[in-house]
Amino acid sequence: MERPHNFSAGPCILPLEVFEKASQSVIDLDNSGLSILEISHRSTAFVGIIEKARELALQHLNLQDKGYKALFLQGGASMQFLMTAYNLLEKKAGYLDTGTWASNAIKEANNFGKTEVLASSKSSNYNYIPKDFLVPEGLDYLHYTSNNTIYGTQMKTFPKKENTPLVCDMSSDIFSRQLDYSQFDLIYAGAQKNMGPAGATLIVVKEDILGKVSRAIPSMMDYQLMIKKESMFNTPPVFSIYVSMLNLEWLSRNGGVPSIEKKNKAKADLIYSEIDRNPLFKGFTALEDRSMMNATFSLKDEQLGPKFDKLWKASHINGLNGHRSVGGYRASMYNALTLDSVKVLVDVMKNFEKTA
Amino acid sequence: MERPHNFSAGPCILPLEVFEKASQSVIDLDNSGLSILEISHRSTAFVGIIEKARELALQHLNLQDKGYKALFLQGGASMQFLMTAYNLLEKKAGYLDTGTWASNAIKEANNFGKTEVLASSKSSNYNYIPKDFLVPEGLDYLHYTSNNTIYGTQMKTFPKKENTPLVCDMSSDIFSRQLDYSQFDLIYAGAQKNMGPAGATLIVVKEDILGKVSRAIPSMMDYQLMIKKESMFNTPPVFSIYVSMLNLEWLSRNGGVPSIEKKNKAKADLIYSEIDRNPLFKGFTALEDRSMMNATFSLKDEQLGPKFDKLWKASHINGLNGHRSVGGYRASMYNALTLDSVKVLVDVMKNFEKTA
Secondary structure, three states, X not given: OOOOEEOOOOOOOOOHHHHHHHHXXXXXXXXXXXXXXXXXXXXXXXXXXXXXXXXXXXXXXXXXXXXXXXXXXXXXXXHHHHHHHHHHOOOEEEEEEOOHHHHHHHHHHOOOOEEEEEEEOHHHOOOOOOOOOOOOOOOOOEEXXXXXXXXXXXXXXXXXXXXXXXXXXXXXXXXXXXXXXXXXXXXXXXXXXXXXXXXXXXXXXXXXXOOOOOOOOOHHHOHHHHHHOOOOOOOOOHHHHHHHHHHHHHXXXXXXXXXXXXXXXXXXXXXXXXXXXOOOEEEOOOHHHEXXXXXXXXXXXXXXXXXXXXXXXXXXXXXXXXXXXXXXXXXXXXXXXXXXXXXXXXXXXHHHHHHO | OOOOEEOOOOOOOOOHHHHHHHHHHHHOXXXXXXXXXXXXXXXXXXXXXHHHHHHHHHHHOOOOOOOEEEEEEOOHHHHHHHHHHHHHOOOEEEEEEOOHHHHHHHHHHOOOOEEEEEEEOHHHOOOOOOOOOOOOOOOOOEEEEOEEOOOOEEOOOXXXXXXXXXXXXXXXXXXXXXXXXXXXXXXXXXXXXXXXOOOOEEEEEEHHHOOOOOOOOOHHHOHHHHHHOOOOOOOOOHHHHHHHHHHHHHHHHOOHHHHHHHHHHHHHHHHHHHHHHOOOEEEOOOHHHEOOOEEEEEEOOHHHHHHHXXXXXXXXXXXXXXXXXXXXXXXXXXXXXXXHHHHHHHHHHHHHHHHO
16 A cells, blocks of 8 residues: 655654564564563663663764763653753743744743743744844743744754753754754753654753752652653653654664755755745745745645645645644655655646646 | 563553554554554544543543543653642642552652641551541542552552542552442543553543642643643644553453453452462462452562572563562553463462472
8 A cells, every 4th residue: 555645744754664663563572472562661671772762862963971861751842841941940041932832831931930032923923033132141041942843944043142051842853954962951852753653752951950940849840850760760651762762773774864964955945946936835934944844835826725635635645734823734844754755745736836 | 472471560461452453553544554653643533543542431430421531641640640739739638658659649749738648558568558547627639549559459448538539540450340430539540551551641530620729730730721622732642542542442342341350350369369378479468458450479488489480481471570669479460461371370380389
């Protein structure tokens, strides 16, 4: 059976070979006779898996031996909105408001202290990344969202302030591009885009920023405790971590982040070229802020929608509808999506131009 | 390949037919051409899955149409230690201290208000369930742990107090026995014993106990918000919920809780009879508090340990070592473990008696 071209915004496509190995391990993990779903999280097998996942995560970000720890927790980025504030917010933190999730992060942090919104693109429905903002002195931390999945914008540079820890939600573009990741003090990401299946959350944190707030932190919210317990204070999400490890191994076999970045750039160039060339379509975001992961666009004439929808669906394309906050279309092109899938979409757009 | 007899305390054995269907769906969910790991949580397919899981959970507990809602969240029981207190603890709550996890629940609640430990069996290493305790008036709620996985004790009755909501951690015995579940106002359970794979947590809560505390509750901690968003405030743990649904369907096909209780009782009777009969072994807990899920026992002569270990391992038995807090052995006999597996273990014990 032909697999659909899956442009879903997340949970999203992972490599077929990862699905195949994961499928096999649900029956029998590495000839143990046991399913990955029935082994103890304290077993030698699983301890090996989580250690490997940790090692690969740090390696792909070039953050080994630089004072960072990698954690695999539960709850997604939304739980991190809470945990970052619990662990780091004493008086005031600075946030850049670049979308729904950035805005949610601010809302949750307000439960724990003051937040200063340094800049916001809300009034233009988040179609660009604010750039000319000042970062005041004395913030407990500075918080960015590197890629805004819903709107299709992506930060290319990350203004820093000396002595202010930099926190970044990278849920939708981690492991997709080369960056100096050591400019960040805390990175978090829900697994379900470029890391693995929904249900695990990666946190990469520089240990020396922790332990500085005066409040008592409940165990499940405490990064220091999670580090001490090696992400196993309680039962971790075994399967999601296992598949994340498989996927990070796949990334290693395929040249790592430098290589995947080139492929992601080729995919993004292809779709954006067509959006700009094709007279029937228009892009949603500012050109300089376009995301390599999520291309948002719409038809200039919305009445042509049903006809276009019929075409792409007939070409086995899945998950192209835009988020309700933006409308139109969104082509999510995470690491595992092939250039061929983007070519199929672009061909559909070209054919649509001829026949519309 | 012969599958091991998996007595693991959790994550634990699930039915082979559940593994097989889950394995297939990791490649192709119901002939969609898409993996269960790559579909959107907003897709018709997944919305159908989570609705079915909710319905089955309430049905197996006989709690449909009685004012309860079922939620599937992340973080395990340890996150519920925190959430119950966030949502329900205004002044003081009463806890029964029956083991490590009960004790952890108390510790986390202390972050939010006062707790009164109504009784504790800690001084005898939690080998029994305290019974003659008084429940004072005016508690915000009363908290029990129905089954203590580590120690192998299980509550058979649940003393109530009028006008005091009853909260119960049923992580290790939910769906295993018939009870009047409507005596509880809030039940929670990590998935990884009788429900599904690690990574999902079931919460069944009577709506009318919520909304009564004065504190602000962060979004991810707020039961009312999670109910309103139907467990999809953010991306849920799709795969763990899917496999839980498959497992709850398996339970339906096999006669539901009344039928599985009979099987669980037969398994427990078999192992406990042998522990009591065999002169080489002794049980760990008080007879009347023995758990149907986890039988804890040890060798009277610990020096015989290596010889016994060799025997059960040779019989393809997995996961029989006791928790480090208790030592000895623990036979966890969750719903999916067959009577035949228990027979194999009992035969090993009998043979050991002959040869030791």
